Amino acid sequence: MLRNFRQFITDTIQIVTHGSKYYYAWVGFLLLLIAIGTGAYIGQLNEGLIVTKMRDQVSWGFYIGNFTFLVGVAAAAIMLVIPAYIYDWEPIKEITILGEMLAISALVMCLGFVMVDIGRPDRFWHIMPLVGRLNWPQSMLAWDVLVLNAYLVLNYFVVTYLLYCAYTERHYVKKIVTPLVLLSIPMAVSIHTVTAYLYNGLGARPFWNSAILAPRFLASAFCSGPAILLILLQVLRKTTKLSIKDEAIFKIAELMAYTMGFNLFLTAAESFKELYSGTEHVVYFQYLLFGLKGHNTLVPYAWASIIFGFIAFILFLVPKFRTNWKLLNLGCVLIYASVYIEKGMGLIIPGLTPDALGEIYVYTPSFTEIAVAAGIFAIGFLVFTIMLKAAVPMMLGEFTISKGRRSAEAEPGTEPVQAH
Amino acid sequence: MTDGKLTSLPDHADEAPGGCGLDRRDFLGAGVAAVATALTGCGTLSKEEFLQHNFRELSKEEVLSVIARLEKEYKAKYGKDVKVGTTPPMPGVIFGYALDLSRCIGCRRCVHACVKENNQSRTPEVQWIRVLELDKEEGVNLQHAEQYYNPDEVPREGHFYMPVQCQQCKKPPCVKVCPVGATWREKDGIVVVDYNWCIGCRYCMAACPYGARHFNWGEPNLPPDQVNTETHYLGNRPRPKGVVEKCTFCVQRTRKGLYPACVEICPTGSRKFGNLLDKESEIRYVLENKRVFKLKEELNTQPNFFYFYGV
Numbered sequence: 001m002l003r004n005f006r007q008f009i010t011d012t013i014q015i016v017t018h019g020s021k022y023y024y025a026w027v028g029f030l031l032l033l034i035a036i037g038t039g040a041y042i043g044q045l046n047e048g049l050i051v052t053k054m055r056d057q058v059s060w061g062f063y064i065g066n067f068t069f070l071v072g073v074a075a076a077a078i079m080l081v082i083p084a085y086i087y088d089w090e091p092i093k094e095i096t097i098l099g100e101m102l103a104i105s106a107l108v109m110c111l112g113f114v115m116v117d118i119g120r121p122d123r124f125w126h127i128m129p130l131v132g133r134l135n136w137p138q139s140m141l142a143w144d145v146l147v148l149n150a151y152l153v154l155n156y157f158v159v160t161y162l163l164y165c166a167y168t169e170r171h172y173v174k175k176i177v178t179p180l181v182l183l184s185i186p187m188a189v190s191i192h193t194v195t196a197y198l199y200n201g202l203g204a205r206p207f208w209n210s211a212i213l214a215p216r217f218l219a220s221a222f223c224s225g226p227a228i229l230l231i232l233l234q235v236l237r238k239t240t241k242l243s244i245k246d247e248a249i250f251k252i253a254e255l256m257a258y259t260m261g262f263n264l265f266l267t268a269a270e271s272f273k274e275l276y277s278g279t280e281h282v283v284y285f286q287y288l289l290f291g292l293k294g295h296n297t298l299v300p301y302a303w304a305s306i307i308f309g310f311i312a313f314i315l316f317l318v319p320k321f322r323t324n325w326k327l328l329n330l331g332c333v334l335i336y337a338s339v340y341i342e343k344g345m346g347l348i349i350p351g352l353t354p355d356a357l358g359e360i361y362v363y364t365p366s367f368t369e370i371a372v373a374a375g376i377f378a379i380g381f382l383v384f385t386i387m388l389k390a391a392v393p394m395m396l397g398e399f400t401i402s403k404g405r406r407s408a409e410a411e412p413g414t415e416p417v418q419a420h
Numbered sequence: 421m422t423d424g425k426l427t428s429l430p431d432h433a434d435e436a437p438g439g440c441g442l443d444r445r446d447f448l449g450a451g452v453a454a455v456a457t458a459l460t461g462c463g464t465l466s467k468e469e470f471l472q473h474n475f476r477e478l479s480k481e482e483v484l485s486v487i488a489r490l491e492k493e494y495k496a497k498y499g500k501d502v503k504v505g506t507t508p509p510m511p512g513v514i515f516g517y518a519l520d521l522s523r524c525i526g527c528r529r530c531v532h533a534c535v536k537e538n539n540q541s542r543t544p545e546v547q548w549i550r551v552l553e554l555d556k557e558e559g560v561n562l563q564h565a566e567q568y569y570n571p572d573e574v575p576r577e578g579h580f581y582m583p584v585q586c587q588q589c590k591k592p593p594c595v596k597v598c599p600v601g602a603t604w605r606e607k608d609g610i611v612v613v614d615y616n617w618c619i620g621c622r623y624c625m626a627a628c629p630y631g632a633r634h635f636n637w638g639e640p641n642l643p644p645d646q647v648n649t650e651t652h653y654l655g656n657r658p659r660p661k662g663v664v665e666k667c668t669f670c671v672q673r674t675r676k677g678l679y680p681a682c683v684e685i686c687p688t689g690s691r692k693f694g695n696l697l698d699k700e701s702e703i704r705y706v707l708e709n710k711r712v713f714k715l716k717e718e719l720n721t722q723p724n725f726f727y728f729y730g731v
Binding site: 126 | 617625630
């Protein structure tokens with residue numbers, strides 16, 4: 001058993017270090033981005049967070065915005081499991097493992113964004129349970145640390161176990177996998193809910209202190225997470241022998257239409273409440289949607305997010321559109337962009353602007369912030385690429401303990417193969 | 421890691437109490453500290469500093485050794501004997517503050533006295549007190565506040581002034597949200613920060629409704645000749661980069677029976693300070709005889725800082 005596992009590890013390393021020239025080029029590109037990000041981060045460590053554009057007035061920015069968005073991606077990737085298990089719908093069940101790998105990559109990026117945002121990364125151990133002094137259950141950030149890490153471990157275990165079973169040509173034990181996969185569903189909901197509560201619980205920030213913040217988080221995550229998966233599934237069935245049926249993709253697209261509609265409805269409900277009642281809290285919405293006192297940096301992004309979200313909703317709602325590959329992919333890109341704005345900068349910045357004393361500090365990320373963020377995204381993509389590289393031949397049964405490396409090398413994994 | 425400053429790694433393992441050399445645990449600790457040093461990017465993190473626990477969990481002996489270490493560090497850095505006190509809260513004392521909006525003229529002398537007293541970074545200057553210039557027509561409406569007013573003379577026609585600093589809340593949202601318990605409310609009502617435990621996540625800054633918390637975005641720049649050497653561990657001792665700081669009602673002074681620097685400097689007598697539990701105190705006189713209000717009362721943070729109109 002242990003020997004098999006060791007061989008599983010060494011063979012996996014073997015498989016991810018050998019590939020086509022496209023694979024090397026892609027990995028090389030990611031490594032380059034990681035190098036740039038690392039360089040920028042070293043500069044930030046030496047100078048302090050002063051190299052960012054964050055200041056006391058806007059004390060969170062691009063890093064935490066990306067963190068929030070990616071928690072949504074991590075959560076939504078797993079929520080695809082819900083229809084698969086509730087309706088026992090095989091076409092989606094097959095792609096559960098892909099969702100889990102996407103969740104792992106997103107979580108790695110989440111933790112990366114938190115790590116680069118803190119002023120004293122050398123004190124990371126203070127936040128570790130038992131070793132440090134975790135302010136639990138009071139602090140929502142303490143909760144977030146716990147649920148994010150638990151979710152990461154859970155997904156990592158399930159993926160490793162499933163692949164190991166495939167590799168050793170055994171059938172996985174259903175009694176182990178099914179409860180864990182079912183557990184991952186409420187956990188996916190919980191990571192995004194806790195992340196919403198992190199902002200939601202602050203009376204000082206009326207823009208976040210709204211009861212529908214957590215539902216909005218979930219609704220938007222249900223849009224952006226599957227959008228990434230839809231594109232990914234199409235890439236995978238073009239570049240590998242993995243067969244993914246059209247109906248699986250269209251089913252996901254149909255489900256997305258409902259969540260997009262719901263997401264737009266919640267956004268409208270929130271906007272109506274703020275704009276119509278027009279209390280003193282309206283200033284944050286004004287800053288986001290119309291600009292305030294001549295400052296309108298966010299305005300074009302905010303409207304782009306709303307318009308993109310609406311167009312994507314129409315594209316996904318009409319069956320004729322969503323079964324047209326071009327329109328479907330356009331819709332995916334639009335909804336992704338829409339949620340990226342809404343749950344990133346569109347959430348963090350107006351939450352903090354005007355600041356607690358009414359000051360407007362116009363925040364735009366610095367070069368360092370963009371370079372570090374690019375590095376973290378590259379790490380996430382690299383993790384995902386490596387996992388896919390090993391997982392796809394294992395899932396296809398091409399790469400197992402008995403067939404070994406030879407068959408995997410014979411399969412370059414880049415020639416377009418028909419899905420059916 | 422190209423920074424030359426990183427190469428010097430003052431590891432004081434040989435000075436550990438007992439002095440019995442490196443055992444395995446020390447060695448591991450030193451290794452982790454070296455990694456952590458790379459993470460601070462400043463190259464001055466000792467093993468003791470890295471492994472130091474939350475101030476509230478330290479034994480008396482540990483506190484003494486921490487203080488000795490800090491005083492040595494400050495001596496090396498500023499060439500001065502900085503005294504780091506740990507005076508505890510006085511029994512039967514809860515500090516309260518009241519500010520007379522009808523007297524304040526917005527001269528900002530309090531702002532600068534505070535910076536001087538509390539060893540804030542000078543460039544960029546960190547200010548624990550922010551004075552808002554407000555329209556008389558609008559009243560206390562923060563959306564009409566101006567912090568960067570700069571006339572030749574104050575007060576300006578048609579305006580009044582509202583200094584805002586930490587309100588020392590009885591229900592401080594900043595304390596509730598801190599993920600590591602690096603900030604807490606002391607028995608005398610002062611909300612303090614352990615600068616050696618804060619991880620710099622800035623959640624407290626998002627939670628504070630008064631903009632009272634400030635972050636050391638860069639290395640604090642405190643010229644040696646301007647260092648105030650009378651300090652408190654939880655107050656005005658020089659801070660490292662990457663941690664949050666805030667007004668402590670001058671804990672280093674007030675726990676010895678002195679007024680906060682801002683009270684002492686105020687030329688108009690707008691600032692009143694005292695023991696809320698002492699019926700004879702000036703602060704109690706203000707609370708009983710003037711009409712006071714609390715800033716953002718609706719948030720139920722229950723400040724021990726009050727505003728009033730004295731005349």
